[in-house]
Amino acid sequence: MLLCVIAIGASAKGFGLPAKTSNTKVILNGGQRVTFARPDGYFAFHNVPAGTHLIEVSSVGYFFSPVRVDISARNPGYIQAALTETRRVLNELVLEPLKEEQYYEIREPFSIMSLLKSPMGLMVGFMVIMVFVMPKMMENIDPEEMRQAQEQMRNSPVSFSGLLARAQS
Template sequence: MGYFFSPVRIDISSRNPGKVQAALTENKRVLHELVFEHLREEQYYEIREPFSLMSLLKSPMGLMLGFMVIVVFLMPKLMENMDPEEMRRAQEEMRGVPSLSSMLPGRSN
């Protein structure tokens, strides 16, 4: 266990009782002696990657979380720098735009 061997095909003759023939499957070479030698050690399990903060940040959830944190902290700073007159104009424009809730069926205003 833990080693990889080359596959061997063993043919047992029904016409000639007791005649057994072995051959390697990859190159069809006939074997006169059946001696198995391992080709390499086999890894059956994947080695688990250690915890990495960068892999967590590169994941889609990490990217969304990072974006939301930036928005939460930067939006108030942007709103402070906005001119009060400009803010009033933007609010008036938003009053004229129909909201999504008013467009839903079964909703009457």
């Protein structure tokens, strides 16, 4: 026979747990028995046989470590509890939430660098640079050379197959 009384709300003040614990469900052995915490944070399981049992706490917004409870068959009333994750033995059966659960991803604040690093930002940046840099590059070319290059391009027909043949040779 086991009467577990575990305080949930009293020890979790640092996490800002609400005063109401009506949404806190306590599960024994994966659903074999289920109870809800009272408004003061306590709960109880009655007539639990001797052996090893697992107590899990389910509370909206908080994550609790499961507790392994060993009930002695030789010494009636002797109960030993330990956290399953850290294997720390609990002298008092008081559970504290390990962390607050984050259900939503926190949005990053606006940043000019994230805008510039995006593919669209990179394309716009490249085009702006080309608009301002290309005219400066074209100023350095001799006008006579430019005219000759344009005439040569007009006179020789350019085809895709011709470009491929030149690239391979």
